[in-house]
Amino acid sequence: MNTPRFHCPVPLKSGDSVNLPAGAARHVQVLRKQPGDTLTLFSGMAQGGEYEATIEHMGRSDVRVEIGAHKKIEREPANPVHLAIGVPANDRMDWLVEKATELGVASIQALMTERSVLRLSGERAEKKRLHWQAIAIAACEQCGRNQVPIIHPVMNLQNWLSNMSDVTDKSKPNSNKFLLSLRSESYPLKAQLTSDKTALQFIFLSGPEGGFSLLEEDAALKQGFIPISLGNRVLRAETAALSVLAALTFE
16 A cells, blocks of 8 residues: 655654644544554655655644655656646636646646636635645645645736746746647647757646637737647647646656
């Protein structure tokens, strides 16, 4: 049976004793773990990797563990992928965040666009962001990732395009920016991936149901995005974004 994995967003050090975050502690209790049982912890912080841990104490609402050996294990793609997407309706964004995390996305930017069905702003938008971040953490615990993707605050598409310098990993200056588009002049994704191996990261911009408007696409093209196509079938908003991630994962 696999050792259960938990995100513990505090500095971890072999030999230390720490209390698990409330959510992880509840999960350990639901699993009916006992003192002496082992867990795997990852913080997602600078030290990276994951740690063995042994349960020392099981309280009514708290769980204390002793941190064991550190394993320098990362399961990240060679090239970070940042996904910006017009938020799909209903619970499809939840599903997209979960699957995109499993496929190795580095960050997700939820966008409000002309054709967005779901409209988010203010406190409601922040609650949604925290909800999606929790989904990403749970997906990392399940799939073995030790780096949790960043779920950025919800933004309007035009504002996001005006602040492109805030999007990517500053330690990796080269990036390819792609717009998923049904335009006749769009390039096949496969051709773009094989023609340029110099980029250290990718940014993919994908629309909501119904796609972006022509004005929105034109604004993206002015920011240097290259229009790409996934073939001659019209995919759902969440399917298109995940298809890109899958293509890069197995590239």
